[in-house]
Amino acid sequence: MSAEYAGPMGRLIAEFKKMPGIGPKSAQRLAFYILSVPKAEAGNLAQAILEAKEKIKNCSICFNLTDQDPCKICSDKNRDQSVICVVADPKDMIAIEKTKEYKGLYHILGGVISPLDGIGPENLRVKELLRRLGTGGVEELVLATNPTAEGEATVIYLTRLLKPLGVKITRIAYGLPVGADMDYADEATLTKAFEGRRVVS
Amino acid sequence: MSLFKVEAINLKTTPFAEQDKLLTVFSKEKGKLSVIAKGARRPSSKFGGRCEIFAYNHLLIAKGKSLDILSQAETIETFQKVRDNPSAFMVAAYLARVVNSFLEEAAVNRSLFEVLLGCLKLFQAGVDPQFVATVFEIKFAAVEGFTPILDRCSHCGRKVKKAPQNIRFSDAAGGIVCEKCSFSVYTPRLVSFPLLVLSQKIRDQDFETLRNNYKQHGDLSQLSEIFVAYISEHLGKDISEWKRFGI
Structure with missing residues (x-):
């Protein structure tokens, strides 16, 4: 489709088409939108893309995406330095940050153990986590991977590996989401919710 | 929109689009299918653990036009213990x-479906x-029609003198080979004949018997190695690297 358009327009459509979830029609729509906006706005977009590409890197401590090293969270002295929350990727960290409940630090593993995809512990940032724990001062490790088979395998692996270090290891709770209808809950979730029940009085 | 019902085991789940999952399931009635579970990644999804x-x-x-859409799911067996035990999960x-x-x-492929279900x-x-891994490998070879030939040379069909211990076995020929064929046609390896005989016994036992008697079989890692190499030859893929007994 992009071949019918004038050179630069065709190129713009072709570039949009490479993006995830963007098909030929969406790429065409985005390209027309770019043409319709003022030059300054298109410039802002181009600059934002370049700036993100140039400045965003991994934090050397927690491996979060950041434009400063160490990242804002790692360099914030008001945060609890004795707790590290282990998550699979930066999106999980953002989800936890939105709760405004957790005030500790993070460690981003860069994935979870997935034997079906050939991803083992050696492909995750486990050595880096061990190094952080080796420097001392960490009292609790919160394992916050997804409650999937792969997430659980990662939790079991990390628990076995880190238990001898004497750090308190906790796992975020399983169970029914707030506002859910129990009638529609699946058996695995309900079983886990029962296993994780707590005393209220 | 036409609907159909199947009984299926989930083989793989992959995140798809914003909130969906792409499930690869092995169904009893229609074999392997790819199905989209809409919204399955949302915490409040009705699919969740299913x-x-x-x-x-x-x-x-x-x-669907291209991919089928999961409409309803009801669990027959969660197999939660398989996911909770790291060695079982990896295998x-x-x-x-x-x-x-x-x-x-x-x-x-109903026979293979029953083998996978039995192993789970x-x-x-x-x-x-x-x-369980060894049982799967033996039964997989059997249901897919390449169970090793042990009563005659798998190349020329001549009787082979039974060895008390090691015997010439060729993955490519599909079983034991006689002395003559082993020099002229194949490069066999020497494998334990009693273990091969044991594999036939395991192949013929049902899953309930295997569950009750598994302790009497002892260490079968050598037998598993024979079958992994054998299956790899027949599938044209080295499956030995996929096998891990722990994490």
């Missing part, structure tokens, strides 16, 4: 990977994962 790997469900699927993942890579889309039930019953 989309987890190894879960065995009744599925109601709507025929079960190996089984799922072999099945997934072997099966063509929509090719019905063995894991769930707490049977040693190494033993």
Whole structure:
């Protein structure tokens, strides 16, 4: 489709088409939108893309995406330095940050153990986590991977590996989401919710 | 929109689009299928744990233009213990990977379905994962029609003198080979004949007997090695790297 358009327009459509979830029609729509906006706005977009590409890197401590090293969270002295929350990727960290409940630090593993995809512990940032724990001062490790088979395998692996270090290891709770209808809950979730029940009085 | 019902085991789940999951399931009625579970990644999704790997469900699927859409799911067996035990999980993942890579889309294969289901039930019953892996490998070769030939030369059909211990075995020929063929046609390896005989016994036993008697078989890692090399030759893929007994 992009071949019918004038050179630069065709190129713009072709570039949009490479993006995830963007098909030929969406790429065409985005390209027309770019043409319709003022030059300054298109410039802002181009600059934002370049700036993100140039400045965003991994934090050397927690491996979060950041434009400063160490990242804002790692360099914030008001945060609890004795707790590290282990998550699979930066999106999980953002989800936890939105709760405004957790005030500790993070460690981003860069994935979870997935034997079906050939991803083992050696492909995750486990050595880096061990190094952080080796420097001392960490009292609790919160394992916050997804409650999937792969997430659980990662939790079991990390628990076995880190238990001898004497750090308190906790796992975020399983169970029914707030506002859910129990009638529609699946058996695995309900079983886990029962296993994780707590005393209220 | 036409709907159809299947009984299926989840072989693989992949995140799809914003909130969906792409499930690769092995169904009893229609073989391997790819199905979209809409919204399955949302915490409040009705699918939740039903989309987890190894879960065995009744599925109601709507025929889509390109991909089919999961409409309803009801669990028959969660196989939660398989996911909770790391050794069982790693071995079960190996089984799922072999099945997934072997099966063509929509090719019905009831015998292999029963083998996979039987193996998951063995894991769930707490049977040693190494033993389950060996059972799977032996039964997989059997249901797919390349069980090793042990009563004659697998190349020329001549009688082979039974060896008390090691015997010439050729993966390519599909069983034991006589002295003559081993020099002229194949490069066989020497494998334990009693172990090969044991494999026939395991092949013919049902899953309930295997569950009750698994302790008497002892260490079968050598037998498993023979079958992994044998299956790899027949599938044209080295499956030995997929097998891990722990994490």
